[in-house]
Amino acid sequence: MATVKSVNTQQLLEKVAGKLPKEGIETPEWAEHVKTGVYAERPPEDANWWYIRSASILRKIQLSGPIGTNKLRNWYGAAKNRGSKPEKHKKAGGKIIRTSLQQLEKAGLIKTEKGRGRLITPKGQSLLEKTASEIGVKK
Secondary structure: OOOOOOOOHHHHHHHHHHHHHHHOOOOOHHHHOOOOEOOOOOOOOOOOHHHHHHHHHHHHHHHHOOEOHHHHHHHHOEEEOOOOOOOEEEOEOHHHHHHHHHHHHHOOOEEEEOOOEEEEOHHHHHHHHHHHHHHOOOO
């Protein structure tokens, strides 16, 4: 039986991203104009990026939960190009992560544990595991 860790991550995220609109996850209207962080020069070009990011957050919560917004901001951050100065790691934008977490919680895929962070619910775990078994084992 394939698990979330044993399948190709990219394939898993794309499949889960396709299932998220059925769970009630919607792309906010501001999402097409926003950069993902101060390190980015332009907004994402992929029209499906919101669902892929939400699926990635869901997977990250399953693997590392309980986890909070700040750790997710560090995880999704990147190096900022500062010209001739050395690059520095910068955090990702918090609004994107917070909104995605709120949508996932409203859909019943994650829950908040006071003082510890977000945890995956049995419904969210089932969604990831069923999708992983559809994909099969990584070659």
